[in-house]
Amino acid sequence: MAHVDVLLPTCDRPYALTLTLAGLALQSYTDLRLVVADQNAQPLAQLPSLAALARVIEARTGHAVEWHHRPTRLGIAEQREFLLARATAPLVLYLDDDVLMEPWVLAALVAAHRRERCGFIGAFPAGLSFRDDVRPGQQHVDFWDGPVRPEALEPGSAEWERRRHLHRAANLWHATARHAPRTPRLYKVAWVASCVLYDRTRLLEVGGFSFWPRLPRYHSGEEVLVQNLLMRRAGGCAMMPSGTYHAEEPSTVLNAKGRVDGHALALLPELAAALGSESAA
Amino acid sequence: MTNRVDVLVATYRRPAALAVLLTSLCAQTFRDFRLVVSDQSDESAFDADEVRAALRVLRTHGHPLEIHRHLPRRGLAEHRQFLLDRAQAPCVLFLDDDLILEPDVLALLVHAMERERCGFLGQAVIGLSYVDDVRPHEQAIEPWDGPIAPEAVAPGTRAWERHRLHNAANLYHVQQRLALPPGRYLAYRIAWIGGCVMYDTAKLRAAGGFGFWRELPPAHCGEDVLAQLRVMARYGGGGILPSGVYHQELPTTVADRRIDAPHVLGLDRGTLHGPC
Numbered sequence: 001m002a003h004v005d006v007l008l009p010t011c012d013r014p015y016a017l018t019l020t021l022a023g024l025a026l027q028s029y030t031d032l033r034l035v036v037a038d039q040n041a042q043p044l045a046q047l048p049s050l051a052a053l054a055r056v057i058e059a060r061t062g063h064a065v066e067w068h069h070r071p072t073r074l075g076i077a078e079q080r081e082f083l084l085a086r087a088t089a090p091l092v093l094y095l096d097d098d099v100l101m102e103p104w105v106l107a108a109l110v111a112a113h114r115r116e117r118c119g120f121i122g123a124f125p126a127g128l129s130f131r132d133d134v135r136p137g138q139q140h141v142d143f144w145d146g147p148v149r150p151e152a153l154e155p156g157s158a159e160w161e162r163r164r165h166l167h168r169a170a171n172l173w174h175a176t177a178r179h180a181p182r183t184p185r186l187y188k189v190a191w192v193a194s195c196v197l198y199d200r201t202r203l204l205e206v207g208g209f210s211f212w213p214r215l216p217r218y219h220s221g222e223e224v225l226v227q228n229l230l231m232r233r234a235g236g237c238a239m240m241p242s243g244t245y246h247a248e249e250p251s252t253v254l255n256a257k258g259r260v261d262g263h264a265l266a267l268l269p270e271l272a273a274a275l276g277s278e279s280a281a
Numbered sequence: 282m283t284n285r286v287d288v289l290v291a292t293y294r295r296p297a298a299l300a301v302l303l304t305s306l307c308a309q310t311f312r313d314f315r316l317v318v319s320d321q322s323d324e325s326a327f328d329a330d331e332v333r334a335a336l337r338v339l340r341t342h343g344h345p346l347e348i349h350r351h352l353p354r355r356g357l358a359e360h361r362q363f364l365l366d367r368a369q370a371p372c373v374l375f376l377d378d379d380l381i382l383e384p385d386v387l388a389l390l391v392h393a394m395e396r397e398r399c400g401f402l403g404q405a406v407i408g409l410s411y412v413d414d415v416r417p418h419e420q421a422i423e424p425w426d427g428p429i430a431p432e433a434v435a436p437g438t439r440a441w442e443r444h445r446l447h448n449a450a451n452l453y454h455v456q457q458r459l460a461l462p463p464g465r466y467l468a469y470r471i472a473w474i475g476g477c478v479m480y481d482t483a484k485l486r487a488a489g490g491f492g493f494w495r496e497l498p499p500a501h502c503g504e505d506v507l508a509q510l511r512v513m514a515r516y517g518g519g520g521i522l523p524s525g526v527y528h529q530e531l532p533t534t535v536a537d538r539r540i541d542a543p544h545v546l547g548l549d550r551g552t553l554h555g556p557c
């Protein structure tokens with residue numbers, strides 16, 4: 001069994017996916033197994049570059065790549081739940097199909113988890129096309145200067161808003177240049193998307209993404225919800241520098257009008273209360 | 282100020298493969314290189330999102346980048362000569378546009394070039410789809426026991442048969458068996474080596490580079506082989522393992538292989554041989 005199962009949902013972005021797999025194939029940390037949930041109409045596994053990258057990943061990790069072609073699209077939360085059910089490793093890395101990773105990222109995330117034992121640690125990608133869009137008012141960073149601790153963060157609160165801005169445009173990238181940490185530092189988040197290492201046991205304790213049937217087909221916020229629940233019980237954070245970059249392709253979770261029909265945070269009060277009474281009991 | 286290495290990439294009609302190669306360059310532990318990419322596709326490779334994304338990261342790492350649209354197409358030899366003419370660094374690394382490189386490939390090549398002081402060194406390209414196709418009869422390897430010396434290797438000779446080691450995943454099987462400690466390498470004798478070759482820039486130029494393109498029709502193959510044979514005859518060259526270079530195993534973009542440069546032109550500059 002690998003120590004990390006990399007869970008990768010992909011849909012309609014074959015070329016960004018090649019970058020993502022190339023970054024994954026070259027990680028210095030190799031105790032990983034890749035599980036792909038492919039929702040393209042035609043399976044991508046046979047594209048030459050992707051097939052070659054899968055072979056490199058197998059050769060370097062010693063673990064067979066699991067490639068599931070499942071063209072029926074029920075939404076991203078369902079994809080994530082499907083992948084979680086395939087996982088067996090103590091840690092799972094949810095990796096979006098448009099993220100380019102530096103080779104040290106996974107090693108740094110695993111090391112941080114070993115130290116903190118918290119619910120999740122993210123590596124939020126910079127949008128480098130925003131490099132020249134410097135927004136000093138959105139670069140505030142709250143570092144975890146001790147151990148990462150559980151916290152109840154209310155969506156929409158002033159603190160939530162402040163933390164949220166850091167993950168827009170290239171704000172994190174600019175903040176990183178200013179703080180220039182020599183070794184990765186952990187900071188507080190509202191949530192963190194795209195490349196997130198979860199403690200699988202903790203993630204299952206809050207129910208994973210099993211709430212997916214209660215969401216409309218086109219939704220967002222499924223990771224925001226899960227992370228908010230995890231933060232309450234086990235704490236969560238993100239890493240600076242993140243060592244990741246966005247491929248900057250259009251979103252693939254939107255409906256024909258370019259919108260979503262629902263946000264998973266609508267379920268937060270109910271799920272938080274249920275978990276709260278469970279831990280109180 | 283020049284970099285220690287200029288990485289030279291000629292590309293044609295495969296932007297996704299190129300983006301994977303560029304991602305491999307983002308991951309290199311050796312960072313003192315400049316990148317020159319020249320594209321001969323009908324639609325510019327530099328307009329592809331995935332190529333732009335990878336180039337943005339390379340820029341962020343501080344690598345000087347030079348991109349060219351080099352048209353019309355006059356064949357690969359001319360394309361390589363065009364790239365060589367752009368070079369400023371003491372070493373040039375020619376990379377095919379359909380490779381995946383492990384992060385230590387450049388570091389090992391630079392280290393070996395400094396020790397060996399020969400004309401060129403390469404890491405042969407492994408086709409991992411052949412990982413279960415073990416071919417003991419193609420695993421013969423001739424290590425360089427002393428310093429790498431000039432060698433004349435011609436088509437049809439016994440030494441020419443060395444190329445079989447680079448077929449399929451043979452080299453992968455050999456290096457798995459040898460299991461050298463990290464940072465160590467083995468230099469071995471070759472006929473030629475494809476895909477990922479680092480030259481001493483001055484020595485490649487002194488041997489004529491790819492200037493023989495004028496003697497070939499635009500449709501040809503084997504131009505890298507011929508350049509290597511000529512450098513090898515004057516300065517020596519070799520392969521080093523372990524190789525961390527993998528093929529993406531795309532169909533070739535050199536469709537017409539009837540004119541094979543080393544069979545048409547000889548080892549000596551200006552000598553013309555009949556077709557084989």
